[in-house]
Amino acid sequence: MKNKNIHSDADHPLAVDLGNEGGGMNRRTFLKASALMGGGLMLRFSWLSALKPMDKMAELNVAEQGSQLNGYIQITPDNMIKIFCPNPEFGQNVMTSLPMIVAEELDVDWKNVVVEMGPHDNVKLGPQFTGGSNSVRMYWAPLRNAGASARQMLVEAAAQTWGIPAGEITTKEGVLSHPGGKTATYGEMASAAAAIAVPKDVKLKSAKDFTIVRKSKKNAEGSKIVTGKPLFGLDYYQEGMKFAMIEHPPAFGLKLKSFDATQTLKMPGIVDVFSLKLYPEDYLQAGFDTRTFNDLLVVVGNSTWEVMSARKKLKTEWEPISETKETVVGWRGDKREVVVPAGLESTSEHLKKMAERAKGEVKELRKDGDPETAFKNAAQVIERTYHAPFLAHNCMEPMNFFAHVTDEKALLVGPLQGPGWIEPSLSKILNLPPEKIEIQMTRMGGGFGRRAYGHFITEAALISKKIKSPVKLIYTREDDMTYGIYRPMYTATYRAALDADKNLIAFHVRGGGIPEHPIHANRFPAGAVDNYLAEGWEVPSNITIGAFRAPRSNFNAAAEQSFLDEVAEAMGKDPIDFRLELLQRAKTNPVGKNNEYDADRYAGVLELLKEKSGWGKPEHRDKKRGVAAYFCHNSYAGHVVDMVIRDGEPYVEHVTSAMDCGIVVNPDAATNMVQGAVVDGIGNALYGALTHQDGAAEQSNFHNYRIIRHHEAPKSIDVHFVQNDIDPTGLGEPPFPPVFAAVANALYKATGNRKYMQPFTAEPPNSQG
Amino acid sequence: MAKYTLKVNGKTFKVDVDSATPLLWVLRDHLHLPGTKYGCGMALCGACTVHLNGAATRSCVTPVSSVGKSEITTIEGLSEQGDHPVQKAWLEHDVAQCGYCQSGQIMSAAALLKTTPNPTDEEIETFMSGNICRCGTYLRIKEAIKTASGQ
Numbered sequence: 001m002k003n004k005n006i007h008s009d010a011d012h013p014l015a016v017d018l019g020n021e022g023g024g025m026n027r028r029t030f031l032k033a034s035a036l037m038g039g040g041l042m043l044r045f046s047w048l049s050a051l052k053p054m055d056k057m058a059e060l061n062v063a064e065q066g067s068q069l070n071g072y073i074q075i076t077p078d079n080m081i082k083i084f085c086p087n088p089e090f091g092q093n094v095m096t097s098l099p100m101i102v103a104e105e106l107d108v109d110w111k112n113v114v115v116e117m118g119p120h121d122n123v124k125l126g127p128q129f130t131g132g133s134n135s136v137r138m139y140w141a142p143l144r145n146a147g148a149s150a151r152q153m154l155v156e157a158a159a160q161t162w163g164i165p166a167g168e169i170t171t172k173e174g175v176l177s178h179p180g181g182k183t184a185t186y187g188e189m190a191s192a193a194a195a196i197a198v199p200k201d202v203k204l205k206s207a208k209d210f211t212i213v214r215k216s217k218k219n220a221e222g223s224k225i226v227t228g229k230p231l232f233g234l235d236y237y238q239e240g241m242k243f244a245m246i247e248h249p250p251a252f253g254l255k256l257k258s259f260d261a262t263q264t265l266k267m268p269g270i271v272d273v274f275s276l277k278l279y280p281e282d283y284l285q286a287g288f289d290t291r292t293f294n295d296l297l298v299v300v301g302n303s304t305w306e307v308m309s310a311r312k313k314l315k316t317e318w319e320p321i322s323e324t325k326e327t328v329v330g331w332r333g334d335k336r337e338v339v340v341p342a343g344l345e346s347t348s349e350h351l352k353k354m355a356e357r358a359k360g361e362v363k364e365l366r367k368d369g370d371p372e373t374a375f376k377n378a379a380q381v382i383e384r385t386y387h388a389p390f391l392a393h394n395c396m397e398p399m400n401f402f403a404h405v406t407d408e409k410a411l412l413v414g415p416l417q418g419p420g421w422i423e424p425s426l427s428k429i430l431n432l433p434p435e436k437i438e439i440q441m442t443r444m445g446g447g448f449g450r451r452a453y454g455h456f457i458t459e460a461a462l463i464s465k466k467i468k469s470p471v472k473l474i475y476t477r478e479d480d481m482t483y484g485i486y487r488p489m490y491t492a493t494y495r496a497a498l499d500a501d502k503n504l505i506a507f508h509v510r511g512g513g514i515p516e517h518p519i520h521a522n523r524f525p526a527g528a529v530d531n532y533l534a535e536g537w538e539v540p541s542n543i544t545i546g547a548f549r550a551p552r553s554n555f556n557a558a559a560e561q562s563f564l565d566e567v568a569e570a571m572g573k574d575p576i577d578f579r580l581e582l583l584q585r586a587k588t589n590p591v592g593k594n595n596e597y598d599a600d601r602y603a604g605v606l607e608l609l610k611e612k613s614g615w616g617k618p619e620h621r622d623k624k625r626g627v628a629a630y631f632c633h634n635s636y637a638g639h640v641v642d643m644v645i646r647d648g649e650p651y652v653e654h655v656t657s658a659m660d661c662g663i664v665v666n667p668d669a670a671t672n673m674v675q676g677a678v679v680d681g682i683g684n685a686l687y688g689a690l691t692h693q694d695g696a697a698e699q700s701n702f703h704n705y706r707i708i709r710h711h712e713a714p715k716s717i718d719v720h721f722v723q724n725d726i727d728p729t730g731l732g733e734p735p736f737p738p739v740f741a742a743v744a745n746a747l748y749k750a751t752g753n754r755k756y757m758q759p760f761t762a763e764p765p766n767s768q769g
Numbered sequence: 770m771a772k773y774t775l776k777v778n779g780k781t782f783k784v785d786v787d788s789a790t791p792l793l794w795v796l797r798d799h800l801h802l803p804g805t806k807y808g809c810g811m812a813l814c815g816a817c818t819v820h821l822n823g824a825a826t827r828s829c830v831t832p833v834s835s836v837g838k839s840e841i842t843t844i845e846g847l848s849e850q851g852d853h854p855v856q857k858a859w860l861e862h863d864v865a866q867c868g869y870c871q872s873g874q875i876m877s878a879a880a881l882l883k884t885t886p887n888p889t890d891e892e893i894e895t896f897m898s899g900n901i902c903r904c905g906t907y908l909r910i911k912e913a914i915k916t917a918s919g920q
Contacts, residue, residue: 093866216863218860218863219863219865219868221865221868222859222860222863222865223851223860225859225865225868225871225872226844226851226856226859226860226865226871226875227804227844227845227847227851227856228802228803228804228805228843228844228845228872229804230803230804231868232803232806232869234803234806234807235803237801237803243798268770268787303786303790303794303798303799304794304797304798304807305786305787305789305790305791305794305798306787308810309787309789394903395867395869395903396806396808396814396816396867396869396870396901396902396903397806397808397867397869398807398808443867443868444867445806445867445868445869445870446867446869446903446904447867448903476810477808477809477810477811668863669863672863672864672866672906672909673866675905675906675908675909676866676904676905676906677905678905679905679906679907679908680903680904680905683905701809701810701811701813702809702811702813702814702901703811703813707814707901707903708905709898709899709900709901709907710893710894710897710898710900710907710910710911711894711895711898713905713907713908714908715890716908717908
């Protein structure tokens with residue numbers, strides 16, 4: 001793959017290779033030093049070198065790229081330190097937190113650090129995926145190693161220059177010092193350090209000595225954001241580029257039959273109108289291409305508004321699709337068959353179909369003990385069914401991409417979460433080798449999982465190829481909301497068996513969804529109950545779905561943590577104490593195998609929550625409080641929400657949050673992230689829904705899709721982190737799922753009614769029950 | 770098509786566009802000032818907020834023909850050095866996550882403070898409720914507005 005401004009290539013114009021390679025392929029971190037042309041040090045390293053073989057991301061074919069030198073640190077004689085960040089940014093602050101990790105071990109003054117984001121390079125950088133709350137967790141070890149290695153080389157260079165043992169030299173904020181009085185900045189020693197062999201082993205700092213990590217640093221792009229600099233995909237402009245929009249079918253289950261563009265073509269500024277097929281007939285879809293509307297009608301013009309206006313003059317005829325079977329190829333080459341049924345689907349029908357389907361054949365996902373007998377012998381069985389609708393991601397920046405495709409090469413610029421996953425698809429569809437496809441990443445105006453699906457890039461590329469011109473494809477808000485790729489619609493029935501002494505003797509969950517079930521079978525309370533059964537079922541649909549902030553967990557946590565609240569009440573127990581008892585059991589005498597969570601850390605979050613919220617204290621006794629905690633993406637999160645009824649509507653006034661995500665790299669940014677997840681969770685729990693009537697989305701813009709607003713956000717959200725020295729884990733997703741249940745549990749306290757159907761403020765549809 | 774003379778951020782621009790073209794798209798596509806964002810096109814999200822003679826205006830539903838001689842201020846022109854008290858407060862509170870809505874939030878906040886120099890929490894919530902932040906940075910926005918107002 002071609003790179004215009006990547007800095008890790010051997011042919012980088014600034015780098016002179018001195019050939020002093022350090023270590024070998026077996027080293028944990030593969031490093032290589034060079035001198036910079038104008039003086040200074042460049043240390044290249046691998047971002048992916050420390051992936052554990054069992055790591056989920058390692059499965060994504062990146063492990064073998066671990067030996068590639070894809071990151072770099074540059075130190076120039078003026079003592080500026082440049083660190084390269086390979087991951088796309090969509091608000092999770094990786095452009096700040098990842099370089100902080102390097103800077104910590106390098107021991108530099110953060111003020112002198114410049115952060116750069118590079119273009120996509122599938123060959124050397126791997127998928128560069130942002131999502132799954134993975135960035136900090138994956139890169140923690142390689143980044144520390146790289147920073148520490150560069151520091152050690154600078155120390156060695158100073159030792160040789162000064163004729164002093166390296167052990168006597170200390171570093172602080174980018175300055176090397178010797179007790180004898182000699183000092184030098186890193187910049188002054190950088191050229192000499194470039195000639196030092198890369199160290200075989202480096203000593204990493206002890207967590208207690210951190211001076212940058214765990215100290216809040218401001219967003220590296222903050223100034224650009226508040227002054228309106230063109231950071232986002234929609235802001236990208238190239239002289240002479242055209243603007244394109246896509247008319248997709250008005251409903252799922254329809255496809256284009258014919259169109260008449262006569263009136264549209266007469267409108268000012270319109271260049272072309274044509275239909276195109278997104279994927280060719282025999283095309284095997286990759287997992288992140290996603291099944292979208294395949295027959296698209298494209299309007300191309302000279303400006304956004306001209307295209308928007310002319311589109312309204314299109315005359316179109318649509319016809320029903322017939323059932324198809326599709327093969328989708330996963331990222332490891334695994335193939336799965338997907339049935340795309342015909343028909344115009346409606347939410348009321350979905351609910352009926354799910355209720356029916358839940359009684360049918362199900363897949364056993366996990367079984368411990370003898371749940372059937374336990375339920376038969378139970379003194380009391382509690383059974384509750386929970387529902388959640390499709391949700392639209394509603395990124396504030398609608399989907400868009402720039403493409404300039406010729407017969408020889410392709411340039412694609414825009415916001416996406418996983419550039420590496422779309423490139424092989426583009427290569428096949430455009431019939432271009434990967435090295436002729438350049439993908440440049442912009443900042444993303446929100447992602448939430450939506451931008452992992454790259455169909456809009458393929459669409460932009462095909463439009464550019466057809467019109468032989470650079471083009472910007474823009475989705476209107478309506479396009480964005482009605483195009484699909486929603487959080488799936490889910491339901492689950494939970495059952496708990498209590499014996500005569502009100503002990504929990506069995507737990508059963510049967511969950512299903514359109515088109516996938518939500519169940520994480522090895523999560524709490526699996527491992528804490530002797531008799532446990534988890535089952536799943538699925539209903540195919542022609543409505544497209546995709547990952548949405550904490551996929552599946554966002555429903556599981558809502559349902560399960562709401563159910564546990566009710567079970568605790570039936571047992572006459574405090575909801576936190578009840579969970580702690582279960583976790584104690586899971587810790588001391590775990591049931592079954594493969595329990596995903598660490599019972600101690602889970603309990604730790606609940607203990608912290610209890611303390612910080614003053615749970616059970618007399619002064620809070622009159623508050624309408626709900627609690628929930630959940631484990632996902634390797635982290636633990638819990639919330640206590642305080643609710644009031646204001647003008648007849650539930651309002652979450654205050655939230656106490658507790659998190660265990662290991663070492664918190666950038667505490668203030670982490671707090672911001674948790675606060676945002678809480679606001680997002682409250683909004684989706686109370687208001688979020690994307691429903692269908694005869695295949696058409698019933699919501700199209702923010703007048704009928706309710707998003708939480710300023711006056712609906714809590715007055716305060718206090719965020720607390722469990723303090724430990726465990727390597728950092730995910731933060732973008734874990735705080736989100738338990739919010740839903742904490743809200744549901746508080747609603748019960750505030751209104752006396754349990755809510756089983758999201759969104760909680762909506763009237764249940766007639767078909768329910 | 771019609772010719773319009775617009776005063777944007779203290780400079781004069783001439784454009785030749787359809788009279789119904791929203792100011793948002795004139796700013797973005799014709800004047801290449803992309804700081805003003807598109808979010809909904811229906812004045813529902815506030816991402817496109819600019820000032821017309823100092824008042825917060827949703828540029829996505831403001832036809833260019835209606836602007837007349839009004840002075841238009843966009844995020845690019847709110848201050849010369851990016852040092853408007855609201856911008857400074859935004860940085861101090863490290864408000865942004867994805868950052869996309871923040872131009873509009875800042876323009877709304879600056880307009881609020883012009884008419885209401887010391888807003889109460891309720892006044893902030895009411896005035897700002899037209900600006901959606903999908904990342905949920907509302908609490909920090911409120912704190913930043915208070916800081917900018919000197920509270």
